[in-house]
Amino acid sequence: MDSSLTRWLFTTNHKDIGILYLVTSLYFLILGGALAILMRIQLMLPNNQFLSAGPFNQAVTVHGLIMVLWFLSPLAFAFANYIVPLQIGARDLAFPRLNAMSYWFYLFGGLLAAVGFFTPGGAIDTGWTVYAPLNTLNYSRQLGVTLGGAGLLMLIASVTMGTVNFLVTIFRLRAKGMSLFKMPMYSWGILLTVFMMLLAFPSILAGVIMLVADRLLGTLYFLSNEGGAILWDHLFWFFGHPEVYILLMPGLMAIAEIFPVFARRPLYGKRILIFAAIIGSAMSFIVWAHHMFVTGIDPGFRKFMTITTEAISIPFGIITLCLILTLFRASIRFKTPMLFALGSLALFIVGGITGVFNSSVALDYNLRGTYWIVAHFHYTLVGGATGGLIAALYYWWPKMTGRMYSERLGKLHFTIYMIGFNLLYFPMHLLVDMPRRVAVYSEEGSLWLNNYLSTIGSFIFAISWIIFFLILLKSLRNGKRAESNPWGSWSLEWMVPSPPPYHNFDVNPEVESDGTIKVINANGGSVESETHNVHLSKGPLMVALGTFLALLGVSLSIFILLIGSIIFAIALFGWAKENILGRFVIREPEVGERWPFSSICNMKLGVWFFLFGEVVFFSSILGGYLFIRANSTSWPILGEVFDLKLASINTFLLITSSLTAMMALNFIRKGEQRGLKLGLLLTFALGLLFLINKGIEWEELFKHGFTPSSSLPATIFYTTTGIHGAHVLAGLIVLLYLLVRAYKGGFSRENYDSVEYFDMYWNFVDVVWLFIFPLLYLI
Amino acid sequence: MKVRIYFKFKGRIIVLSPITAQWDWLFILYATIGSIVGAIVIGFLIYSSIKYKAKGEREPKDAPSLGKIPAERGTMKVAFVLTLIVAGILFTITLGTMQTVDLIEKPPKGSLTIEVHAYQWGWKFIYPNGKQVVGELRVPKNEVITFKVTSDDVFHNFGLIEFKVKGDAIKGKINTIWIKPSQAGVYTIQCFELCGIGHSWMKGKMIVMEPEDFDRWYAE
Numbered sequence: 001m002d003s004s005l006t007r008w009l010f011t012t013n014h015k016d017i018g019i020l021y022l023v024t025s026l027y028f029l030i031l032g033g034a035l036a037i038l039m040r041i042q043l044m045l046p047n048n049q050f051l052s053a054g055p056f057n058q059a060v061t062v063h064g065l066i067m068v069l070w071f072l073s074p075l076a077f078a079f080a081n082y083i084v085p086l087q088i089g090a091r092d093l094a095f096p097r098l099n100a101m102s103y104w105f106y107l108f109g110g111l112l113a114a115v116g117f118f119t120p121g122g123a124i125d126t127g128w129t130v131y132a133p134l135n136t137l138n139y140s141r142q143l144g145v146t147l148g149g150a151g152l153l154m155l156i157a158s159v160t161m162g163t164v165n166f167l168v169t170i171f172r173l174r175a176k177g178m179s180l181f182k183m184p185m186y187s188w189g190i191l192l193t194v195f196m197m198l199l200a201f202p203s204i205l206a207g208v209i210m211l212v213a214d215r216l217l218g219t220l221y222f223l224s225n226e227g228g229a230i231l232w233d234h235l236f237w238f239f240g241h242p243e244v245y246i247l248l249m250p251g252l253m254a255i256a257e258i259f260p261v262f263a264r265r266p267l268y269g270k271r272i273l274i275f276a277a278i279i280g281s282a283m284s285f286i287v288w289a290h291h292m293f294v295t296g297i298d299p300g301f302r303k304f305m306t307i308t309t310e311a312i313s314i315p316f317g318i319i320t321l322c323l324i325l326t327l328f329r330a331s332i333r334f335k336t337p338m339l340f341a342l343g344s345l346a347l348f349i350v351g352g353i354t355g356v357f358n359s360s361v362a363l364d365y366n367l368r369g370t371y372w373i374v375a376h377f378h379y380t381l382v383g384g385a386t387g388g389l390i391a392a393l394y395y396w397w398p399k400m401t402g403r404m405y406s407e408r409l410g411k412l413h414f415t416i417y418m419i420g421f422n423l424l425y426f427p428m429h430l431l432v433d434m435p436r437r438v439a440v441y442s443e444e445g446s447l448w449l450n451n452y453l454s455t456i457g458s459f460i461f462a463i464s465w466i467i468f469f470l471i472l473l474k475s476l477r478n479g480k481r482a483e484s485n486p487w488g489s490w491s492l493e494w495m496v497p498s499p500p501p502y503h504n505f506d507v508n509p510e511v512e513s514d515g516t517i518k519v520i521n522a523n524g525g526s527v528e529s530e531t532h533n534v535h536l537s538k539g540p541l542m543v544a545l546g547t548f549l550a551l552l553g554v555s556l557s558i559f560i561l562l563i564g565s566i567i568f569a570i571a572l573f574g575w576a577k578e579n580i581l582g583r584f585v586i587r588e589p590e591v592g593e594r595w596p597f598s599s600i601c602n603m604k605l606g607v608w609f610f611l612f613g614e615v616v617f618f619s620s621i622l623g624g625y626l627f628i629r630a631n632s633t634s635w636p637i638l639g640e641v642f643d644l645k646l647a648s649i650n651t652f653l654l655i656t657s658s659l660t661a662m663m664a665l666n667f668i669r670k671g672e673q674r675g676l677k678l679g680l681l682l683t684f685a686l687g688l689l690f691l692i693n694k695g696i697e698w699e700e701l702f703k704h705g706f707t708p709s710s711s712l713p714a715t716i717f718y719t720t721t722g723i724h725g726a727h728v729l730a731g732l733i734v735l736l737y738l739l740v741r742a743y744k745g746g747f748s749r750e751n752y753d754s755v756e757y758f759d760m761y762w763n764f765v766d767v768v769w770l771f772i773f774p775l776l777y778l779i
Numbered sequence: 780m781k782v783r784i785y786f787k788f789k790g791r792i793i794v795l796s797p798i799t800a801q802w803d804w805l806f807i808l809y810a811t812i813g814s815i816v817g818a819i820v821i822g823f824l825i826y827s828s829i830k831y832k833a834k835g836e837r838e839p840k841d842a843p844s845l846g847k848i849p850a851e852r853g854t855m856k857v858a859f860v861l862t863l864i865v866a867g868i869l870f871t872i873t874l875g876t877m878q879t880v881d882l883i884e885k886p887p888k889g890s891l892t893i894e895v896h897a898y899q900w901g902w903k904f905i906y907p908n909g910k911q912v913v914g915e916l917r918v919p920k921n922e923v924i925t926f927k928v929t930s931d932d933v934f935h936n937f938g939l940i941e942f943k944v945k946g947d948a949i950k951g952k953i954n955t956i957w958i959k960p961s962q963a964g965v966y967t968i969q970c971f972e973l974c975g976i977g978h979s980w981m982k983g984k985m986i987v988m989e990p991e992d993f994d995r996w997y998a999e
Contacts (some may be wrong), residue, residue: 053976060973114982127973133950134933139899182848225951229934262847264833264842276858295947296954299884306876310869318858320820325857327827331839334832342828353813360872362805362879365798365956366943369936369971433940435971438979475801490843554801740842776819 010536012096012584017103018082019400022393023171024107026076029465031114032066035059037462040424044455046443056439057125058144062113064128065148068247069155070110072381075389076250080190082400084166086493086500087184089175089509089592094168094602097537097575098161098585104544112548113151114433116144122147127437129240130211132222132232134719137215143555149212150551155546158206159197164609166194168602174593175492177511180249181271184491186392188274189253192281193246198613199285200242206620207235213719216554221624221719226712230295237288238620245284247381249277251388252319252348258395259323261489262338263330273322280315287312293364302361309359316352321346335487336410343418344387349609351379353682354429364730371431376426387417390468397472398486402498403479409471410734416464423457492517503710537584543573576737580746607757611764618768621723622775625716636713638778641706646697647777650690651769654728656767657686665759671749677742680755683762684735687728694725717776724772727765734758785810795941798883802943810866841922860893867991886957890923897928897935897948900977902968910997916968916985918960919993936971939985944972960987 011017039059042051051059058653081099085092093099116123121142126135129146134140170191174183183191210221211232221227260267267273289297289305323345332338354376357363398404427450434447441447485494492509493500494516507519546568553561576585597605628636636642641675664679708718738758741747747755794800843849892904893916904916912957918924928937935948939958959986960966968983988996 027994053979057973057976057978131934131972135971139933139975228951229949230952260843261804263831264839266843269857270849270851272853272855272858294945294954295949296952302847307873310873311866313869314862314865318861321857321861322853324820324824324827325853327824327831329839330827330831330840331833331837332828332831334828342824346824349817349820349824353817356813356869356872357806357809360805360809360876360879362802362883363809365883365945366806368945369938432999435969435978437973440979485845487919488843488845490845490847490849495846511848516852517846517848598937669964 005277009541010538011102012092012100012537012540014081014085014092014096014099015400015500015504016501017099018078018080020103021074021081021106021438022078022400024103024110025071026496027295028066028070028074028110032063032071033462035063035066037458039063040455040458042439043441043451045418046441046448048440051439053439054122054125057127057437058117058123060437061125061127061130061148061276062117062123065113065124065152066110068128068243068381069152069229070106072247072385072389073159074106075393075768076190076193076247079186079254079389079392079396080166080193080250083396083493084190085169085173086496087491088170088173088178089492089505090169091504092535093165094173095165095606096535096627097540098165100537100540101543102158102161102165104541105161105547108544108548109151109154109158111151112154112551115552116147119143119147129236129610130232130471131236132211132227132229135211135232137218138223146212146215146555147552149208149215152208152554153205153212154544154547156201156208159201160205160610160613162193162604163198163201163613166190167198167609167747168606170194171597172592172594172602172605173634174590175509175511175517176592177513178509179511179594180595181274182515183509185253185256185267185270185273186250188277189250189256191275192253193249196242196246196249196281196284198609199616200246200716202613202617203235203620204239205617206624207232207239208619209723210235210624210719213708213715217718218707219715219719220709220712221628221715224628224715226628227278227624230292230297231627232293233295234627235620235624238285241288242281242284243644244377244381245281246346248385249281251344251369251385251392253277254392254395255345256319256323256387257343258337258391258587259326261395261487262335262466263327264488265326265330268320268328269322273319276315276322278424280312280319283308283315283675285310287512290359290364293361294368306361306522310404310528311357313352313356313359318477318745320349320352321703336405336407336414337391337487339411339414340387340391340394340417343414344384346389347379347383347384347387347421350377350383351381351633354379367432371428371434371436375425375428375431376434382425383421395487395761396493397475398482399493399498399500400483401476401479403475404482404486405471405475405479408507409467409474413464413467416460416467420457420459420461420464424454424461425457427453427457428450441469452770495519495547506712532582535584537578539571539575539578542567542574546571572733576740580741580744602654603757604760607760611760612769614764618723618771621720622771625720625775628712628716632712640719641701641704641713642717642777643697643700644777646693646700647773650693651773653686653690653693654766654769655705657683657690658763660686661759661762665752665755668752668755669749673742673745673747676747676752676755677739680735680739680742684732684739687732687735691728691732694721724765724768727768731758731762734761783949793962795962796944796960799941799943800956801870801879801882805875808875809872812872816868845876883956886925886955887923887959890925890957891918892925893918895926895928895937895946895948896931897937897970897974897981898931899933899975900981902937902981902983903931908997908998916983917993917996918958918985919990920960920963920985920987921959922990923959925955928954928956933974934972935981936973938969938971940967940969942966947972963987963989 042056085701121144123144123258126140130765135145213219214221222232256267287305290309293302430450434441437638482498484497508515509519511517546564549560549564550568551565660679664676667675667679706714708714738754842848892907896903901914904912928948930948930950936945937948938945942958944956946954964987966985968985970978970981
């Protein structure tokens with residue numbers, strides 16, 4: 001297979017991207033791990049002077065951010081990319097270019113955050129939770145925090161693209177007969193994970209946008225008492241708590257995938273387990289306030305969150321029990337993947353039990369902010385989630401590389417891993433008197449012994465990872481060739497060679513009603529040969545690079561911003577050209593299992609999912625506004641600040657543009673090209689007028705001293721209408737593309753999908769305005 | 780509702796403040812139940828692993844085979860029983876929690892109320908008579924002391940380590956915690972929320988004095 005640089009830079013193939021995710025996430029693991037070792041060395045002895053507070057805080061923060069967002073989830077998505085399409089019988093993801101772009105945004109986002117280390121004042125140092133108001137310019141002047149925020153923005157964009165892609169893929173590209181319940185557990189895990197991501201990430205996006213606005217434009221979201229710490233807490237933890245289940249679910253489901261294979265028995269209670277996982281995922285959205293139990297939030301609300309937090313242990317308890325019962329009366333083979341699966345389940349159980357302690361408000365009054373919490377979440381996220389994914393790595397490694405590894409060394413890795421892990425994290429349970437994130441502790445008290453043990457444990461743990469990397473390198477160099485099904489598994493990825501061919505399946509797989517997975521000929525037996533060149537695209541990398549430079553420029557210099565914007569524009573142009581010329585073709589398979597979305601096409605479903613995320617995003621933005629409003633004692637009355645005439649004109653313009661957009665769609669449905677062009681042109685003109693009018697309105701307000709930093713109403717007004725305006729602008733850019741295509745005769749009675757998707761988006765943007773207008777101007 | 784469990788502990792351990800005893804009692808309750816549950820579940824996991832280790836190459840009848848969706852097995856009964864057990868345990872510990880929360884959050888009347896202002900990086904205390912001190916807090920023994928905790932800048936947390944109670948210090952908000960120290964001595968105040976470069980050193984002293992000594996100091 002072609003292994004040139006071009007392949008890896010411009011690939012859109014799910015397996016290549018899976019490998020890219022794997023390598024990158026492991027790179028970030030080394031980085032995050034090195035930072036952790038630095039911290040542990042500093043904390044080994046009381047009053048140690050290895051790291052001073054500044055670098056220590058940066059290490060704490062970047063370690064957390066990297067491990068949570070740039071290592072753990074991306075490692076899960078390495079397998080999601082590589083394995084899930086194979087498991088469900090698809091040739092690739094629904095949107096290959098979007099998938100590539102998702103990867104590049106992830107990588108560049110990480111780089112953007114890391115650039116901070118090389119700026120004066122260093123990288124972001126606010127803790128991974130980036131609490132307000134420490135995160136504002138008043139208390140953290142350094143560029144590193146802004147760059148961290150910008151990196152987060154790119155990561156969130158990456159996640160959003162990935163989410164939409166995987167949802168459409170899993171719902172629409174399953175092999176015929178592969179009903180949702182027949183899907184292997186890892187695919188289930190990813191399905192639930194992306195659902196949670198879709199709902200959770202818009203909230204942190206809203207938070208980060210407010211933060212970046214505060215830092216760059218001087219708005220007052222997190223400096224004000226009305227917003228401030230509690231507003232950030234809500235926005236952050238509404239994301240942050242589902243996030244821990246987002247991190248956990250793939251690892252847990254990998255365990256559910258691995259147990260039956262090595263225990264040689266079917267999973268116990270697959271349906272029960274799946275239902276429990278669905279309930280658990282849904283419940284993860286109503287427990288976030290347990291991170292705020294002692295911030296003084298409303299006691300009734302807190303009681304509710306206490307009960308939900310305790311109750312969420314029920315579905316996860318059921319999952320655990322189903323997994324253990326799978327082993328009952330089984331015939332277990334202790335290969336490396338199984339050892340890691342067993343070990344990580346045991347560690348997850350410990351973390352789960354200490355989690356119940358944290359659901360108690362009363363206990364939180366003392367446990368809050370201590371090393372007990374650190375111990376708890378490392379047991380769940382390192383022990384449970386990471387361990388599960390390492391099991392997955394050992395399980396799928398032969399499939400992905402075509403090489404086996406040394407079983408003996410694998411067992412050695414496991415043994416040292418378990419010893420190191422427990423020695424590293426267990427003593428932290430006993431450090432209830434020690435605050436998290438302190439660089440130094442004093443000799444008094446009995447803190448040193450447990451810290452000392454923990455640091456020794458961290459060295460042992462680090463050694464286990466060195467062994468891990470050696471195993472992988474050794475396997476790549478001279479590992480035994482892997483058969484297609486080395487573990488005696490049952491699912492589709494094991495029915496193809498290791499590694500699988502570029503196009504996955506010579507013929508479309510099919511699941512028969514008795515559960516036999518068959519491969520029948522798709523095109524009269526003709527094997528499709530697809531070469532790399534068809535599926536190479538420069539767009540994803542270039543768009544990500546442009547965005548990276550633009551965001552770097554916003555923080556550093558206008559010159560870089562300019563270069564970034566030019567690259568971004570060229571990349572978009574190239575992408576559009578690729579589409580218009582039909583150079584990049586994605587064919588949807590003819591037959592497949594698509595319940596419950598069988599009647600709409602992939603792209604439309606993708607747009608629906610994307611808009612669903614947008615709804616959550618605008619709800620968070622407007623929710624933030626209502627939160628601040630509820631805490632404010634005074635607010636301008638109707639007509640005191642805003643010129644209602646201008647706003648009403650804008651409402652009129654936007655509603656009319658919705659009508660003209662629908663007009664364009666109706667015309668092309670009937671095949672009338674002139675009507676289409678007219679409709680699109682009118683829509684463009686109306687949208688442009690809206691923005692111009694908005695500009696006039698802003699200028700007027702500016703003249704009267706109503707600037708973003710002048711007051712909370714101004715902060716909210718400019719941010720909210722600005723974000724909405726940006727949506728209008730994005731719509732206009734798409735509209736420009738549609739107009740070019742329309743004038744080139746690119747649409748017809750049969751082919752008008754893009755116009756329809758644009759309409760959905762445009763109507764959504766208008767509906768958002770219909771919320772903004774009364775909420776901001778009239779009440 | 781007040782649970783006076785801490786009386787049982789008297790004689791065995793020193794009860795520094797009503798909350799510490801109640802907290803210890805609750806923590807021990809959680810830890811006992813947690814350890815038992817953990818031991819049973821992990822024990823079962825290890826037991827099954829050892830008991831059902833593969834002997835030879837013989838496969839169970841329903842072993843996974845390539846290209847065949849595995850048969851379903853297992854009943855809802857297990858899930859149902861488990862739900863009942865977990866719910867029962869949760870109910871018990873929730874009762875304990877609610878009682879303790881009641882105790883922690885409802886300071887008894889007639890107490891000495893001290894304003895706590897956290898700032899980067901230190902503590903300022905304001906007494907009812909307007910007396911202000913920085914870093915070193917003095918309180919009388921055997922009296923209920925209520926702290927009204929707030930912040931002058933970023934998010935801090937007012938932690939009284941030995942008294943097992945903490946209050947979030949947030950600008951624009953006042954959170955209340957209380958203690959009733961039974962032993963004179965010097966105790967540690969520390970910040971438990973990352974608040975910048977000085978976080979590690981954001982400590983203070985709380986000196987619990989004999990009432991008459993305190994009164995003398997307070998009147999100064």
